[in-house]
Amino acid sequence: MSPFFSNKRLIILLVCMIILVALIGYSMSDRKTLSWPEQFVADTVGTVQSAFSIPAHLAAGFFENVRDMRNLYTENQVLKSHLDEFASLQVELNQLRRKNEELEGALDLQDDLDLMDYTVRSAMVIHRSPDRWNELVGINKGAQDGIEEDMAVMTSQGLIGKVKQVSQFSSSIQLLSDQDITNRISAMADGDESIYGFIEGIDNESGYLQFTKLDIDAELETGQTVSTSGLGGVFPEGLMIGEIVDYENDEYGLTQTAYIEPSANFYHLDYVMVVERGAPTLEDDINPDAEADNS
Amino acid sequence: MIARYSLIIVVFILFIVEGTVYQIFAPDLHGFPYQLIPRWMFMLILLTGIFRGRGYGLFYGIVFGVFYDIVYSQILGIYTFGMGLIAYILSISIPFIKDNVAMTILTVTFGVVLLEYYVFGMMTLLGVTDMPHETFFNDRFLPTMIMNFTLLVIFTYPLRLWFQYLEKKFNELV
Secondary structure (H helix, E strand, O other): OOOOOOHHHHHHHHHHHHHHHHHHHHHHOOOOOOOHHHHHHHHHHHHHHHHHHHHHHHHHHHHHHHHHHHOHHHHHHHHHHHHHHHHHHHHHHHHHHHHHHHHHHHHOOOOOOOOOOEEEEEEEEEEEOOOOOOOEEEEOOOHHHOOOOOOEEEEOOEEEEEEEEEOOOOEEEEEOOOOOOOOOEEEEEEOOOEEEEEEEEEOOOOOOEEEEEEEOOOOOOOOOEEEEOOOOOOOOOOOEEEEEEEEEEOOOOOEEEEEEEEOOOOOOOOEEEEEEEOOOOOOHHHOHHHHHHHO | OHHHHHHHHHHHHHHHHHHOHHHHHOHHHHOOOOOOOOOHHHHHHHHHHHHHOHHHHHHHHHHHHHHHHHHHOOOOOHHHHHHHHHHHHHOOOOHHHHOOHHHHHHHHHHHHHHHHHHHHHHHHHOOOOOOOHHHHHHHHHHHHHHHHHHHHHHHHHHHHHHHHHHHHHHHHHO
């Protein structure tokens, strides 16, 4: 029997390992766009995936509907009681809105950029990475539909993540629960004063989202809602993330860390909304990215 | 004509199903505490290597490794290298393994074990995950292996018949 790895094969193996390291280095580097072969493969596979996903979503939706039908009656009762509340809230909202407009007019705030403005594009989820090492989800809209990197992605219940990589007809979304160190989102907790911090992935033990870098003097309470702050440059303000369930001082005792129960469900994703902010992003002369591009 | 391309089409369909249909019904997304990672495509690639020869195993391993890397993971190269190398090493087309279903199953299972540990090692090395080995072994590795092994036991024999049928077809064509 000939030796399993002859000299020639050993050299080929070594060359392959060098290529492996080079490829990993290339994809771990801070690159912004996908190369064209990647886009081509992602788009081709994405088309087939859409064809498989539509019937699967339909089947899953059917089973869910059957399950829902059982508690339809009780749910209806609860919703009816909420409806009365809703009418009075609507009146209050209208009043406050009018008052706000008047006050803004008095202060000449009209031209100020409104961080809460946004438009949405809906997209279908076509895949999710089967090895659970990273929490990535693919959607069937890409650069041709106006999707751009780092846009916020949400369901009707709340924020779920951001657009990670865009190809022509599909793109991939990094969920808030992804462990990647660069997965960081500027957020704020709703108190008497807004408390600002970052959402940094999921806590391994409890399974809640980590809300870190909070001021040590900030008065946190369980049940406070956390939403996006709009300060990161790309996200609009006020997208719901979740509620605080617990908080503690961090390991160095300099800041606080809160744990957040996300309002959106990261597991049953079928249709998502990609959010484009209405307000302009940073101007070029103060945007470090643009400067780097010019030089 | 169909016989010629049926194998690659089936591998491709498994590749798609792992990421789309299976992910919608995946038990760990519906409250099941253990992760069941589908490795069906890779098992079929290993079977291809055993029944059709080393060249096919290597080719399928690399091509679908590239697909897996680009579509499902963000770090290129990991699956390309892993699937290619493991498929190459385990494509042992000797009669002892080919004609003995138990040996075939053992070889393929060994391949999946290698792949799981290789990927876990790479992800730890690159800092993508900080999962301790104990958690990995109990919550992920064992359930995954049980699920894949069960399917392998059920489907190896029919697949062997199919490979023999394909072999006959190819010989007729030539």
